[in-house]
Amino acid sequence: MATFPSPEATSEATAKAPMSVSAPPADSRQRVSTFLKGLQDQICQTLEGVDGEKQFQQDSWEREEGGGGRSRVLKSGKVFEQGGVNFSEVWGKDLPPSVLVQRPEAAGHGFYATGTSMVLHPQNPYIPTVHLNYRYFEAGPVWWFGGGIDLTPYYPFHADAAHFHQTLKQACDRHHPDYYPTFKRWCDEYFYLKHRQESRGVGGIFFDYQDGRGKLYRGPDAQGPAATYSDSVGAIEPQSWEQIFEFVQGCGNAFLPAYVPIVERRKDTEWGDRQRDFQLYRRGRYVEFNLIYDRGTIFGLQTNGRTESILMSLPPLVRWEYCFSPEPNTPEVELYDVFLKPQDWANWSR
Amino acid sequence: MATFPSPEATSEATAKAPMSVSAPPADSRQRVSTFLKGLQDQICQTLEGVDGEKQFQQDSWEREEGGGGRSRVLKSGKVFEQGGVNFSEVWGKDLPPSVLVQRPEAAGHGFYATGTSMVLHPQNPYIPTVHLNYRYFEAGPVWWFGGGIDLTPYYPFHADAAHFHQTLKQACDRHHPDYYPTFKRWCDEYFYLKHRQESRGVGGIFFDYQDGRGKLYRGPDAQGPAATYSDSVGAIEPQSWEQIFEFVQGCGNAFLPAYVPIVERRKDTEWGDRQRDFQLYRRGRYVEFNLIYDRGTIFGLQTNGRTESILMSLPPLVRWEYCFSPEPNTPEVELYDVFLKPQDWANWSR
Numbered sequence: 001m002a003t004f005p006s007p008e009a010t011s012e013a014t015a016k017a018p019m020s021v022s023a024p025p026a027d028s029r030q031r032v033s034t035f036l037k038g039l040q041d042q043i044c045q046t047l048e049g050v051d052g053e054k055q056f057q058q059d060s061w062e063r064e065e066g067g068g069g070r071s072r073v074l075k076s077g078k079v080f081e082q083g084g085v086n087f088s089e090v091w092g093k094d095l096p097p098s099v100l101v102q103r104p105e106a107a108g109h110g111f112y113a114t115g116t117s118m119v120l121h122p123q124n125p126y127i128p129t130v131h132l133n134y135r136y137f138e139a140g141p142v143w144w145f146g147g148g149i150d151l152t153p154y155y156p157f158h159a160d161a162a163h164f165h166q167t168l169k170q171a172c173d174r175h176h177p178d179y180y181p182t183f184k185r186w187c188d189e190y191f192y193l194k195h196r197q198e199s200r201g202v203g204g205i206f207f208d209y210q211d212g213r214g215k216l217y218r219g220p221d222a223q224g225p226a227a228t229y230s231d232s233v234g235a236i237e238p239q240s241w242e243q244i245f246e247f248v249q250g251c252g253n254a255f256l257p258a259y260v261p262i263v264e265r266r267k268d269t270e271w272g273d274r275q276r277d278f279q280l281y282r283r284g285r286y287v288e289f290n291l292i293y294d295r296g297t298i299f300g301l302q303t304n305g306r307t308e309s310i311l312m313s314l315p316p317l318v319r320w321e322y323c324f325s326p327e328p329n330t331p332e333v334e335l336y337d338v339f340l341k342p343q344d345w346a347n348w349s350r
Numbered sequence: 351m352a353t354f355p356s357p358e359a360t361s362e363a364t365a366k367a368p369m370s371v372s373a374p375p376a377d378s379r380q381r382v383s384t385f386l387k388g389l390q391d392q393i394c395q396t397l398e399g400v401d402g403e404k405q406f407q408q409d410s411w412e413r414e415e416g417g418g419g420r421s422r423v424l425k426s427g428k429v430f431e432q433g434g435v436n437f438s439e440v441w442g443k444d445l446p447p448s449v450l451v452q453r454p455e456a457a458g459h460g461f462y463a464t465g466t467s468m469v470l471h472p473q474n475p476y477i478p479t480v481h482l483n484y485r486y487f488e489a490g491p492v493w494w495f496g497g498g499i500d501l502t503p504y505y506p507f508h509a510d511a512a513h514f515h516q517t518l519k520q521a522c523d524r525h526h527p528d529y530y531p532t533f534k535r536w537c538d539e540y541f542y543l544k545h546r547q548e549s550r551g552v553g554g555i556f557f558d559y560q561d562g563r564g565k566l567y568r569g570p571d572a573q574g575p576a577a578t579y580s581d582s583v584g585a586i587e588p589q590s591w592e593q594i595f596e597f598v599q600g601c602g603n604a605f606l607p608a609y610v611p612i613v614e615r616r617k618d619t620e621w622g623d624r625q626r627d628f629q630l631y632r633r634g635r636y637v638e639f640n641l642i643y644d645r646g647t648i649f650g651l652q653t654n655g656r657t658e659s660i661l662m663s664l665p666p667l668v669r670w671e672y673c674f675s676p677e678p679n680t681p682e683v684e685l686y687d688v689f690l691k692p693q694d695w696a697n698w699s700r
Contacts, residue, residue: 194651195651288661291638307545316670318637318668
């Protein structure tokens with residue numbers, strides 16, 4: 001992969017317009033991308049151990065307009081039917097409209113973006129699907145971090161949802177007490193399928209546009225349910241670039257302890273056609289979310305990203321069924337009634 | 351279903367702003383919806399005969415904001431793995447942004463929309479998937495027809511593509527010699543997956559915003575490839591409402607003779623896992639197109655349409671495979687090289 005242009009080469013505007021509260025250090029891009037590459041390495045290595053049978057295969061790729069990445073896929077494993085872990089680092093002249101609408105200050109400036117993203121589709125329907133994405137942008141006078149982790153179970157285990165949320169809450173609380181409650185609610189709003197009136201799963205944390213100005217939440221996402229946040233919800237004291245980067249590292253490092261124990265707990269549970277059919281059906285919601293709403297997917301397709309890497313998040317096998325609804329008094333209906341609605345999982349106790 | 355408001359009740363603006371070239375007759379809505387309902391009936395009845403085993407099941411539904419429809423689905427037939435044929439008729443206060451951007455004159459007016467749409471997913475991979483949609487809008491001072499028919503084969507049979515296009519061309523030529531060439535190209539542009547750099551299939555005809563003003567094509571669709579049409583491409587002499595409605599009826603009635611002979615020709619061809627795997631993989635492109643680009647899907651979801659009816663077009667079983675590409679010198683690669691690029695099928699001769 002070609003090295004990315006030095007800050008001097010693309011951010012001449014930086015000197016003119018003031019950076020938010022805290023300017024990033026001179027080596028910001030390298031430090032973030034090094035962390036995100038390391039996160040990809042660490043996650044892939046651990047997941048290979050968990051799977052026990054298959055390894056990730058890597059494709060390195062370059063992007064014509066600038067940048068590139070390394071996509072890693074594990075196919076037909078014992079535990080993971082498919083897992084994709086992408087790292088990418090891209091730059092170019094103009095951010096796409098989907099980003100500029102949220103960040104008008106970036107218009108007319110070159111941009112730099114780096115991120116690690118991952119989706120795992122387990123074989124066993126009792127193991128939830130999981131998604132991780134952390135990303136960093138610089139564009140003229142602005143920089144910001146975004147991302148999150150969220151869990152999508154097919155079968156309702158309260159203990160799994162609680163463990164996942166408690167682990168994320170601990171990681172957040174180390175940095176600021178407002179982070180978890182704000183980013184948990186943001187996640188519930190973001191991963192919401194309006195046309196189904198369903199949450200994608202039990203959520204986790206999600207944030208975007210964190211630039212140290214202390215406004216944790218910049219208004220409801222277009223695709224969320226009714227505007228439940230005002231611009232000031234979760235506003236905190238200004239944070240430095242270093243503080244936010246540390247927080248993002250803490251979130252990234254929380255993924256394995258949040259997810260792996262759930263996999264270990266469920267991977268030997270026996271399942272049959274009924275569970276498999278339901279899993280394939282519910283995977284359809286994942287496709288619908290990613291293609292209709294997901295900001296990362298839309299960003300990738302709009303910036304001529306590598307299609308195979310962007311759509312690596314789609315499940316290997318999916319089913320749609322007209323007017324399906326689960327029978328009363330089954331685990332499947334409990335999933336709909338309890339797990340596909342926002343819940344206070346971190347405070348759940350048996 | 352409640353009856354829709356009379357023209358007097360919602361189109362008070364009609365008297366003030368001049369209708370394009372030709373005002374619709376007083377019973378325009380009823381005439382179009384009666385035709386579109388009849389088209390649904392005729393298609394369902396014939397397809398049941400072709401399938402020979404299963405019937406369509408109907409759900410009637412109402413839309414809170416106004417209107418409703420009847421959705422018909424045939425599941426797990428001998429020939430059709432799934433077929434969905436929808437009729438709907440809806441009205442409301444404001445057209446959604448996706449339509450207003452193309453029809454700014456309609457802003458601030460109540461609207462009426464009716465349409466029949468259909469997607470068939472055959473069991474046998476040698477039978478192509480087919481899509482039909484015809485629709486009619488009235489909103490304040492404007493009215494227009496849109497729609498089309500297009501074919502998506504999984505295996506490359508030149509004769510099928512040629513028959514399909516020749517039948518549509520004959521139907522178009524009866525009304526105006528410019529219709530087929532213009533609407534064939536428009537279809538090639540519309541059913542194009544930019545992120546895959548592939549056509550969805552061999553196309554057919556597609557048009558939108560036909561309001562009698564003689565401008566057949568109003569500029570490239572946002573999602574099409576580079577702008578190959580200017581605003582004046584295919585401009586013809588003004589047409590009356592009656593003339594355009596007759597043309598749309600001709601197009602609707604051309605569906606069965608365009609498609610059914612292809613089904614009859616291929617339905618007894620034996621197939622195995624290789625063909626099935628490829629069909630399931632290619633069905634993924636159908637999902638990608640419908641959820642990322644399709645105007646009808648976006649309109650439906652934006653207007654709080656009935657989700658199950660809108661997404662009835664999605665295939666019952668779909669596969670995604672990271673970095674799949676077909677082997678050289680196979681029918682599968684011929685599909686990519688020849689059939690997923692625009693071709694002059696109406697003039698194909700063996």
